[in-house]
Amino acid sequence: MQPEENFLKIIERRPISVMDIDVKTLASIYDERDVYLTIYTTLNDSSHRYIKKRLSIMGDVVDGELKENLMKSVEMAEEYIFCNPLPGERSRIIFSSYVKGFLHVYPLAVDVEPMAVLDTSPYLLPLAKLRDDYEDYAVLYVDSSTAYLYMVRSDIVEKVSHLKTYLKNRHKKGGMSQMRFNRLRRESIEHFLDKVVEDLRREVSGTDIRGILILGPGEAKKSLYEELPKELRGKVIELLDTESDLKEVEIVRIGDERSLEDEVERSMRSAEELREAVLKGAPSAYGPEEVRDALNTSRVRKLIILKDLSIPGWICERCQRIEVGKKPPERCPSCGGLTSIVDVVEELYELALRTGAEVEFVLENDFLKSVGGIGAILRY
Numbered sequence: 170m171q172p173e174e175n176f177l178k179i180i181e182r183r184p185i186s187v188m189d190i191d192v193k194t195l196a197s198i199y200d201e202r203d204v205y206l207t208i209y210t211t212l213n214d215s216s217h218r219y220i221k222k223r224l225s226i227m228g229d230v231v232d233g234e235l236k237e238n239l240m241k242s243v244e245m246a247e248e249y250i251f252c253n254p255l256p257g258e259r260s261r262i263i264f265s266s267y268v269k270g271f272l273h274v275y276p277l278a279v280d281v282e283p284m285a286v287l288d289t290s291p292y293l294l295p296l297a298k299l300r301d302d303y304e305d306y307a308v309l310y311v312d313s314s315t316a317y318l319y320m321v322r323s324d325i326v327e328k329v330s331h332l333k334t335y336l337k338n339r340h341k342k343g344g345m346s347q348m349r350f351n352r353l354r355r356e357s358i359e360h361f362l363d364k365v366v367e368d369l370r371r372e373v374s375g376t377d378i379r380g381i382l383i384l385g386p387g388e389a390k391k392s393l394y395e396e397l398p399k400e401l402r403g404k405v406i407e408l409l410d411t412e413s414d415l416k417e418v419e420i421v422r423i424g425d426e427r428s429l430e431d432e433v434e435r436s437m438r439s440a441e442e443l444r445e446a447v448l449k450g451a452p453s454a455y456g457p458e459e460v461r462d463a464l465n466t467s468r469v470r471k472l473i474i475l476k477d478l479s480i481p482g483w484i485c486e487r488c489q490r491i492e493v494g495k496k497p498p499e500r501c502p503s504c505g506g507l508t509s510i511v512d513v514v515e516e517l518y519e520l521a522l523r524t525g526a527e528v529e530f531v532l533e534n535d536f537l538k539s540v541g542g543i544g545a546i547l548r549y
């Protein structure tokens with residue numbers, strides 16, 4: 170598929186969340202020739218040197234039109250490859266293809282391994298793993314009089330709201346009766362909690378957020394939790410008891426820690442779900458070939474991959490036939506098209522995105538390892 174006109178140039182000028190990158194559309198783009206240059210870089214001297222070396226090696230391997238495209242793709246992206254980081258930027262991803270007039274630049278606030286790849290499509294696997302590690306989440310600090318809501322998006326922290334109730338906890342002598350004071354206080358807290366829920370709903374709706382962590386001292390967390398509409402309640406990772414008056418860095422640190430634990434738990438559950446499905450004969454596939462066939466027929470609901478998995482193979486650049494672990498024939502046996510060497514995992518990941526499957530990376534799992542590092546829960 171060719172990139173659409175409005176998808177040709179995307180140049181972000183400040184660090185963005187990895188979740189803001191449209192991987193689905195990126196995964197739909199490919200060409201028959203190796204015309205897409207992908208660069209992951211940390212923008213320091215050693216990363217600059219490494220990228221330079223990789224580019225020169227790639228230049229030696231290709232020739233003719235491909236070489237010319239590579240040179241011009243580098244030229245087109247040069248000012249974004251060899252430059253200093255923006256404020257808050259830790260790394261960036263660049264996709265460039267001169268012949269397609271295609272240039273995407275994504276500054277990030279998280280770290281990546283430097284790499285440079287020339288392929289038939291933008292190389293998305295490292296980005297996929299980042300997205301698995303850094304899904305967006307919300308942290309809500311709440312006590313009986315204050316609430317802070319933070320959205321943490323790929324380590325970019327945004328404080329989105331800060332609410333306060335204005336009634337003091339203890340009422341001074343004279344003035345209101347205790348009963349009237351208590352009633353006002355209760356109403357004020359209810360109103361306050363309503364506002365917190367409203368803020369949360371506004372911020373979270375429509376975003377692909379992993380979860381909400383609610384923390385703070387005392388009972389306010391629970392009252393808030395009970396106020397939450399069902400769809401928000403389902404997103405709550407945990408209610409966590411903390412001291413009062415937590416600092417922002419503390420709130421975010423706790424949030425990061427818990428959301429990472431949550432991600433590990435979730436990926437373990439996915440691996441377990443796969444094992445159960447295989448054992449019970451529920452719709453499932455394992456091993457790269459079975460998974461590929463299931464993806465080709467759009468049957469995959471969830472693709473589960475060992476994080477450090479790499480499977481050598483080849484793809485036919487014309488009919489997209491993917492074969493595992495074999496030396497590529499010069500011409501595709503199905504259609505006679507040209508073949509090229511690929512990491513099958515990358516191709517399967519792209520297929521998953523194109524067919525709307527969920528993707529889960531698992532750090533360590535014996536069962537998954539025993540079935541070739543890749544499996545899928547199927548729709549039918």
Ligand SMILES: [Zn+2]
Nearest residue numbers: 485488501504
């Ligand atoms: Zn073919």
